[in-house]
Amino acid sequence: MNLAILDQKGCTVPETSEHIKYLEGTPVSQVAILLRNGSPLYKGVIKSREILGSIPTIYSELRGIYCSKEYSREKFLVKEVLPTLKDPRCSDNQSLDSIEYFMKLVAEDLMKVTKITILEQARNCLVVDGNKRASAWYERTSAYKFPEIPLYLVKG
Numbered sequence: 001m002n003l004a005i006l007d008q009k010g011c012t013v014p015e016t017s018e019h020i021k022y023l024e025g026t027p028v029s030q031v032a033i034l035l036r037n038g039s040p041l042y043k044g045v046i047k048s049r050e051i052l053g054s055i056p057t058i059y060s061e062l063r064g065i066y067c068s069k070e071y072s073r074e075k076f077l078v079k080e081v082l083p084t085l086k087d088p089r090c091s092d093n094q095s096l097d098s099i100e101y102f103m104k105l106v107a108e109d110l111m112k113v114t115k116i117t118i119l120e121q122a123r124n125c126l127v128v129d130g131n132k133r134a135s136a137w138y139e140r141t142s143a144y145k146f147p148e149i150p151l152y153l154v155k156g
Contacts, residue, residue: 004051005044005118005153016041019152023117028058028128031119031154039156045148052149053079053138055118057131063092078127081135095132102136111136116151128154 011019019041023032035041046052056075060067062084067076076084085096105111114137116130127134130151137149 004046004048005042005151006047008042008044008153011041011043011152015043019117022115023129026129028117031117031128031156034119034154034156039154042153042155043150044153045150047146047148049138049141049146052134052146053077055125055127055134057081057127057134059131062090062095065090075126078131078134078138081131082139098132099135099139102133103140106136106140114149114151116149117154118151119154119156121156 020032020035055078059076060074065084082099114133116134117128119126119128
């Protein structure tokens with residue numbers, strides 16, 4: 001996948017160390033291991049709602065709904081997460097509540113820290129941290145008023 005992540009800059013050693021420490025406290029702590037083992041970390045921005053929506057998430061199943069059955073692929077895309085959570089067959093109310101909370105912050109211009117981390121391996125990208133925040137940004141912004149969303153990119 002060729003993502004349009006613009007303004008990519010390599011992170012400094014202190015920035016990388018800080019991000020490693022952050023990731024170690026998340027369910028995707030294995031990404032911190034990649035960084036510790038030398039995978040580079042970049043900062044960049046996404047300037048397109050369409051691009052953000054097209055990135056796969058870590059979710060292959062959302063409490064009762066499997067991506068493989070719905071879309072014939074392994075992972076839900078950012079743009080598919082909220083509609084799937086709202087599907088009556090899905091019982092993941094906690095994730096739905098989290099995204100709706102983040103959507104409220106976006107709508108009120110209160111979500112200042114995005115902390116979205118994308119892992120790029122063998123030209124494939126995956127949102128590994130910040131999936132709910134990415135979904136909220138996607139749902140609460142329009143293609144015409146899409147902000148620059150800062151993110152981290154791990155090239156593994």
